[in-house]
Amino acid sequence: MRKFSLFLFLSTILFLTFTISCKKFKDKAGVTPLEKIIEKKEMTFDSxxxxxxxxxxxxxxxxxxxxxxxxxxxxxxxxxxxxxxxxxxxxxxxxxxxxxxxxxxxxxxxxxxxxxxxxxxxxxxxxxxxxxxxxxxxxxxxxxxxxxxxxxxxxxxxxxxxxxxxxxxxxxxxxxxxxxxxxxxxxDKELFYQYYLLKNVLKTYRQIEKNGGWPTIQMDSAIKSLNVGDSSRTIAQLRTRLHLTGELKSDSKSAIYDEELAKAVLKFKETNRNASSTIILPSHLKVLNVPVSERIKTLIVNMERCRWISKDITKAKEIIAVNIPAYQLTYFKDGKPSFQSNVVVGKTINKTVIFSAPMRYIVFSPYWNVPQSIIKNEIIPAIKKDPNYLAKHNMEWNDGKVRQRPGPKNSLGLIKFLFPNSNSIYLHDTPSKHLFSRRDRAFSHGCIRVEKPKELAELLLKDDPKWTPEKIEEAMNKGVESWYTLKNKIPVYIGYFTAWVDVNGNMHFYEDVYERDQPLADLLFEKRE
Known part of the structure; x- marks a missing residue:
């Protein structure tokens, strides 16, 4: 019995000593080294x-x-x-x-x-x-x-x-x-910022779809167009449609075309690349009647494209971005759009390529070195019909190739912007200014014509005191080709987005000029496990 009491006494002393020691060495989280060992052992698994x-x-x-x-x-x-x-x-x-x-x-x-x-x-x-x-x-x-x-x-x-x-x-x-x-x-910072803007719109459009979508607007058969002051059942339908997508704050159900509706119509046209006019034509209703399900598909397709863009693109000090379906160039300075210009892009048989490269040079009064494909398919047949074709177009042979001399009628205009690439694509001026007034502007052989090239040059050379607006104008009209190497290479991104939310939160839908949306949608909609 005495031995058992002695054993019990010693066991108690050891237990108390161990407990006190453990408490003494507990870490800040209240976990003892022993508990950590046990936890570590229990919280692993076999490879x-x-x-x-x-x-x-x-x-x-x-x-x-x-x-x-x-x-x-x-x-x-x-x-x-x-x-x-x-x-x-x-x-x-x-x-x-x-x-x-x-x-x-x-x-x-x-x-x-x-x-x-x-x-x-x-x-x-x-x-x-x-x-x-x-x-x-x-x-x-x-x-x-x-x-x-x-x-x-x-x-x-x-x-x-x-x-x-x-x-x-x-x-x-x-x-x-x-x-x-x-x-x-x-x-909301793991992807290109536009993704999250489109995601918000997707949520809104899915709710509209859940609520039954929007009804088809019917144009009165006896009416070819509608304007402010007109009365028609079409007006009431149009009012409801624009209220659903936010261009109109409230729906009065009125069939009279008033000033409030006119402002909403102008907002709609602005986001769908229509002329700034309050006149409503059947072509406008055709766009408004695109089902919400199709708009949702377009949003999903363009959200996917956003996944392919670096999230840090807007952190660059300056970039130039061209959105082909929008026919628009935007110059970003410190992540904010500070300049925009209409552009002309490649025809459907001469698609402008989607890629990126750093802009390195500005060329004033440029020669146009005619691509071999154009020489073969257009110029040689033209020379056969008219031996004076080259002279009439200010062109000449140069080392077995054809080039057009500098001047106001040069196909590249008075200035071009080079970002060397294997696609031979660049930005340039054009003598065909009338094309910029067209709604659809896919006319080039692949290069990008800029409506405001002088203004773009002034922005790119703004920090160089040698290049005043007057000096730029003089170099453009000198008639002698001259090259300027940019001190800072400027990234140029040529992209393809048929849905885009602008800085004011307005949703823009663009026509799928190269018909790229459906093949991508087919791939995405089939990617079910």
């Missing part, structure tokens, strides 16, 4: 589970290499669990995945039922489980692949899109999300 998981979940196999690398980095610790079970980030990610259509992604979510069961049952997700862990990680890569990355480069090249794409490390992004899960709620 062999990775290959087992992907054999059972082949629809996620494309992410296997990334998942392996991630867990090798984390020494196969669980990253989706805390002391209460699956952590906050897991719940946020699940919510994002089940609402992935809000991101303009049309897909059947793989293993949706299994994923839902983790988060919709109080008992599931409490105890660390390697299958749950690896499913969460794989679905994270699935989500960022669909939402942030989009179609792969091979697919975008097939869409004739050759703008450079940014390589992202989504494993590093995951590390930051694990530290601060709320970043997933505020992920």
């Amino acid at each position: 062999s589970f990775v290959s087992i998981f992907f054999k059972k979940h082949p629809l996620l196999d494309k992410y296997q290499d990334e998942v392996k690398m991630l867990y090798q980095k984390h020494q196969f610790h669980y990253i989706w669990y805390d002391k209460n079970g699956v952590n906050e980030f897991g719940n946020l990610l699940h919510n994002k995945i089940i609402n992935i259509e809000e991101e303009g992604v049309l897909t059947s979510i793989p293993y949706r039922q299994k994923l839902d069961s983790i988060y919709e049952s109080a008992s599931n997700g409490k105890t660390p489980n390697p299958t749950t862990e690896l499913l969460n990680t794989s679905m994270y890569f699935y989500y960022v692949d669909k939402v942030y990355q989009g179609l792969d480069t091979e697919s975008t090249n097939q869409m004739e899109w050759f703008l450079p794409r940014e390589k992202q490390s989504y494993s590093k992004y995951l590390d930051s999300l694990l530290v601060n899960p709320s970043l997933l709620k505020k992920n």
Whole structure:
């Protein structure tokens, strides 16, 4: 009995000593070294589970290499669990995945039922489980692949899109999300800013669709056009339509064309590249009658294109962007549009290429070195008909090629802007100024004609005191070609967006001049797992 009492006494002393020592060495979070060892041991899993998981979940196999690398980095610790079970980030990610259509992604979510069961049952997700862990990680890569990355480069090249794409490390992004899960709620900086503007419009248009869309506006058969002061049932229909998409603040149901409606009509025309006039023609109603489902498809297609643009593009000190369907050039200074010009782009048989290159030179009073294709298909046949064709067009042979001498009738006008590229595309002036008044401006052989080339040159040379507006004008009209090398190379981006939200929040839809939307839509709508 005495031995047992002595043993009990010594055991008590050891227990108290150990407890006091543990308390003494607790860290700031209140966790003892012993608890950390136990936690570390319990919160890891065997590496062999990775290959087992992907054999059972082949629809996620494309992410296997990334998942392996991630867990090798984390020494196969669980990253989706805390002391209460699956952590906050897991719940946020699940919510994002089940609402992935809000991101303009049309897909059947793989293993949706299994994923839902983790988060919709109080008992599931409490105890660390390697299958749950690896499913969460794989679905994270699935989500960022669909939402942030989009179609792969091979697919975008097939869409004739050759703008450079940014390589992202989504494993590093995951590390930051694990530290601060709320970043997933505020992920409006992970993609090109236009994406988020289109996403907001998509939400509005889907609600309109849910409410029944918009009815077709019928033009009275006896009326060819409508203007302020006219009365017609068409006016009441038009009023309802413009109220739905926000051009008109309220719908009075009135059939009389008043000034309030006229302002809404002008706003609509501005965002659809129509002449600034209050007259309503059948062609305008045709645009308004495009079903909301088609507009939604256009928004989704252009959200996908936004995934192919670097999110840091607007951080450049200055860039020049051309949107082909808008027939518009925009010069951005410090991320803000400071200049715009109408442009003429390539015909459908001579499409302007979608790519990027740095502008390096401005050429004043340029020669036009005629491309071999034009010499073969246009000039030689013209010479056969008229031996004086070259002289009449101020052209000459030069080392076996044809070039047009500088002057006001030169096809490049008085100035051109060079960003050397394999597509032989550049910006230039033109003597055919009348083309800029056309609504549709796809007339060139591929290069981009600028309506305001002198103003663009003045902006690009603004910080060079040697180049005053007068000096620029003189060089343009000198009749002798001269080159200027820009001190700072300016990125030029030639893109293709048929839907665009401007700086004032107005939604613009442009005609699909090269018919690129439908092939992309087919690919996106078929990308269901």
